[in-house]
Amino acid sequence: MKALLARLTAALFSLLMLALPAYAGQLDDYYLSQFSAQSNQNQLQKAVLSLASDGGESPHCGTPLKHKLRQDWDKLEPATQKVLAKQLAAPVLSGPESTLWSPTGKFKIHYTISGADAVPSIPWVQTVAQTFDDVAAAYTARGWRLAPTVAGAPYDVYMLDLAPQRLYGQTTTAQSIPSAGFSNAYGSYMEIDNNFTDALYGPYTATQSLQITAAHEYHHAIQYGYNVFFDIWYAEATSSWHEDELYDGVNQIYNYLPGWFNNSTLALDTATSTTTGGGYGRWIFNRYLAEQHGTAFIRTAWEKLAPMNSPGGNADIPMAPVLDNLLISTPYSTSLGSDFSGFVKRVYLRDWTSHVADISIIHPYSPSATLSSYPATSSITLAHYSFAFFKFTPSATVSTLNLNLSKTSAIRTALFKKSGNSTPTEITANSDGSYTVSGFGSLNPATDEIVLMVVNSSSADNHQASFNTGGSAPAVAEPVISAGGGGGGSSGCFIATAAYGSYLHPQVRLLRNFRDQHLLTNAPGRAFVALYYSLSPPLAEFIAGNELLRAMTRLALLPFIAAVAHPALAAVALLLLFGGSYRLFRRRTQLCESSS
Incomplete structure (x- = not known):
């Protein structure tokens, strides 16, 4: 009996230890790990309940993470803010910094010729400057408002070695630069790889990688100039769409489509990921909107977003309702639901009306x-x-x-x-x-x-x-709709989001995936989710406002998170617990019988 209890204790202890990173891993740990700034995390913690992003290919744009860091900055501990402050400050190059202005004077390129960030040559820096001038001219011709800068200064672009971070580039917001009609406009600065010659950027040439990065990242700078509270999935969808609009011959963005089409049951506004196609792969929905309503529709959507304010708590403005309201209005007179359905038809029929030479490289539909x-x-x-x-x-x-x-x-x-x-x-x-x-x-x-x-x-x-196909279809029930139950990317994990501080937290993502992959695939699970949606929002709001309750909730979630992350070990622990309880019950029963 003692041996059994010892095994049971060991199993439960192991399960708890594996879950501890989930308790300790609040929003601070999430950003520290994402920016590789957490130096004291041991290998066991890294291996268990991994705090890293989705497996597979890393995002090619670092803007989403920088955007969320700015949004969540006030939720971080002072010590974390001190460590991560450099992520929101202009970068320091590996050697003495030199600068070069673009021919039009719109851009100021920061570079060095020594250290890890060294550029291959001065003519390459000149190519970078000219490419950004070309991109700005293209956006001006399309009616976009260029990225604002303080007192009309040139826009700052820093050339660094970003290959170790698996990034093409990233755009970071700076100070507020409001103007008439753009009350939430912000300035920004940009980082791009110094040479685009690492294997990560293949099979594309350095020039091609530079072109799509400039088109992509500078549109993020434009987006900050429209409204800093943009919904990041649509920001990525728009920047990615523009890559092919400005540089049609590169076609790198088609690599994002399998992620979406192979995970089509995820929402349109799911979190950005190259693995699932979140954000990045959604560029092709913009292509459909442009084919239906003209390419200016995309700019009009951002113009509609421009005067809007954050819904509260520094949160982003959900873009799906913005698109729906715009599509309902004249002259479009449709809806997001109707256009989304039309888009899905086009995914199967492949009857695209633009970029027809590229239809063959559009990923085909993927049956569930x-x-x-x-x-x-x-x-x-x-x-x-x-x-x-x-x-x-x-x-x-x-x-x-x-x-x-x-x-x-x-x-x-x-x-x-x-x-x-x-x-x-x-x-x-x-x-x-x-x-x-x-x-x-x-x-x-x-x-x-x-x-x-x-x-x-x-x-x-x-x-x-x-x-x-052989009789009446099984009955279905209308979903229970609760406030905040859909849209916005948070996907309804109210209590976990309140406890961990952000729906981006890895443990919230773990629970969300469990819901999508297991609970929503069967009737009892759907009933449980519906009940949860009806009861949890006010409770989550109460928890979010009290740090002690948030800590207690994280502690309460530990066993469930550990079980979700390690089902085999959880099953062993349950079997040992059941077996131990049964043997203890039998032992006591025998003792009672013998004493009587």
Whole structure:
């Protein structure tokens, strides 16, 4: 018995130790680790509940992290602020600094010829200066307001070795520079890699990498000049979109599309990530908006954002409602839901009307499931402004495919038929919303397909659709909508966000992923999430205002976070706990029986 209790204690202790970084890892630790400034973190903590960004390719732009650091600055401890102050200050180069003004005088390039940040040559610095002049001229021609500077001084661009950080560039906000119609305008400065010759930037040439970086980062500078409270996912979508608008031949941004299309059930405004396509991959939605309403629509959206104020607490202004309000108005007379549904159709049909020479390199749709055994039944729960495709492989045993659906109010569907290399056609729905595919059994399973598109066209999470090819589709229930329950990128993890200080915190992300990948995939889980959404917002607001309650909440979340991060060890601990309790119960029962 003692040995069993010892094993149980060891398992529980290990689980607790693995979870301790989640308790200690508040917002301070998040930013310290992200900026590689945390020197005393041991290897066990780094390996467990990793505080690093998503695995895989690192973001090519450092602006999102700098943007959030400025936003969360007042929430950080004084000691953390002291360590990270250099991240919001102009960089210091590795050698004596020299400067070169661009031919138009709009840019001041800071460089050095010694140390890690050394530039390859002075002519390269001149190329950098000319490229930024070209970018500014292109944005001026498109009607954009150029980045503001104090007293009209040239804009500062610093050339550093950013390859170790896996960054092309980053733009950091500086001081407030308000003007009429732009009350929340801020100045900024920019850092770009000193040579773009490291393998990280391949297979593109140094000049190509410079061009797309200048187009991308300078638009971030422009964005700060419109409104410092911009929603970072749309900032990245806009800067990335402009890369191909200004330098169409590079095409690096197409690498971001698999991340989105392979994770299409994530919301349009999900957190920026090259792995999931958050922010970066969303550039192609801007392409659709530009094809539908003209390229000036993107600028108009930022002009609509310009006079708006933060919703509170230094928070960013959610961009999805801004886009929706703009699209509803004249002359567009549509909605974000309608345009998003149209965009998803275009993802499958591939009938893009601009940059047609590049259609072949646009990543194809990615089905959430491929069905080949019939009758088939399935269901899906979607986040706000997200989508999924279901592919039906033809079968000779099913002459006619009858597809019956059940869906909540915001779900939009379409069914497509594709034969070989022919252009796909959309199948008209029956009056009851079902679909009938005649001749399904005669289609070639090797070359032909039937594809169902399912879109959540609303700002609310947890809209559902179900279908059945052999009878009535399972019933679905309308989602419970609560204040703050959808949109804005926080995705409703209210209590964890209040406890850790930011929805970007790794432990909040861990819980959010558990919700999306496990709870929302089944009816009991969805019911629990709906109940949580209805009860947690006022409790989270109360917790957020009290540091003691935040600490107690983090402590209370420890076991659950550890279990989510280490399910196998948690299962062992539970088995040992159950086994120990059972053996203790039996022992006491035997003692009682023997004494009687």
